[in-house]
Amino acid sequence: MLTYTFDWSIITSGKYFDWLLSGLLTTLKLSALSIVLAFLLGLVIAVMRMSHNRVARWLAHAYLEFFRNTPLLVQIFFWYFGSYKILPTVINDWLNKTGFEFAAAAIALTIYTSAFIAEDIRSGVLSIPKEQMEAARSAGFSYLRSMQYIILPQAVRITIPPLINQFLNLAKNSSLAMTIGVMEMTYQARQVESYTFKGFEAFTAATVVYLVLSIVITALVNIYNEKVLNVHKAA
């Protein structure tokens, strides 16, 4: 007869707790770093995509289509295994000695997510009627000042909800980094499972961690939205 006895003590103390904790820290580091970089990169790509320069526009478009339309897992493998063929031996040796796993995962997550973020920012800006820009200009604001005072504050407000989605996706997608040996939350949960066969406890812990992480990210962005940007939720 198959029976499963729960033993929560294995994940609340001792060695396995330490593993899960270090997994959590790695997930936090990987997510936080990639979120910041993806946002900045996304901003740059969005500006390029809307610019009057044809080359910049075309480059941004190609970037978007390429990275939005290929699976993240393939991109992670590409940066980790594929970059070996392109980079010179000296750099490869250095990367191999220092451990390239974390960096490869961060690069893949950043680039993949930045493509989505760029489109969200662009659609936010485009959703502001162009008459507002014209009105601002005729009221004597310069182009940059019009952007700063009139267009962007409204665009950012519109962009916040989809941005939260992208940040949440990134935090959860970071679990794919385990395929190249980054010891993040899911990796450690699986590790605990293969040592103890208490997969249920380990993955419940991982589930709770991702849930809390997602709620915290949502709350942080909302607080930033309200306190710093002075945007209030519509009733």
Place this chain on the structure above:
Amino acid sequence: MKKLVTLFIMAALVTVTAKAALAGDTLADAKKKGVLVVGCKDSLPPFGYVDEKSRQIVGYDIDFVNAIAKKMGVKVELKPVTSASRMPQLQESHIDIIAATMTKNAERAKVIDFSHTYFFTGQKFITKKGTVKSLKDLEGKRIGTAKGSTSEQNVKKTLPTSTVLSFDDYPQAFLALQQGKVAAVTTDEAILAGILAKAPNKDQFEIPNLLISDEPYGLGMRKGDTNFVNFVNKTILEMEKSGEAAKIFNKWFGPDTQFHLQRNFKIAAGK
């Protein structure tokens, strides 16, 4: 929030108990259904891999379960599993038996039942030629293996200063070795021999004679599935007696293969 978590845990509990109630006598159930569902490896020559010509999964493990199914008078359905997924799959009745290079150990035996040892090997390393002479050469180095295997736990015990990187499966671990991302890949010798035999530039790699553990393989079955366990044990003992087991070994590992391994074990009760 609290309610939600309670609800989630309860739902999961119900699933686990429901599944538990279903796990009965595999021998009788499989005979009734006319099919035995086997969890096997599909990229690990010569234990279980896809044959290029027939596009079927073949190998040492497969020949054993085929013999068992033949004796039961049922068909075999092969389901590829990974080292990490095979035990949950068995417990949740997605498969009836594990024939996937699984090492017998006390911890696993608490959760599932093993047959007698049907293959015996030891854990070694595969490295770039000439880089590793003794275990000292691997201290503090990065060593690759596959997730969910015992190989990982053994190497952490033997070389505590090394960093163990667990990849999804052995092909990726070996790719990491080829690119210098790890200094060695470690697992059972027979698996390493299979990787080396398939490697495109095999003269650049070697398996130094550094044994760090014994690895007896067993077929895995659900805990307490006594009728089935007894039947499997009886069958493989008969295969040993009739010489069929030795024939299967020689077919996959013997002098006519690229492995040239000697059969240094016998299938016996109590092992």
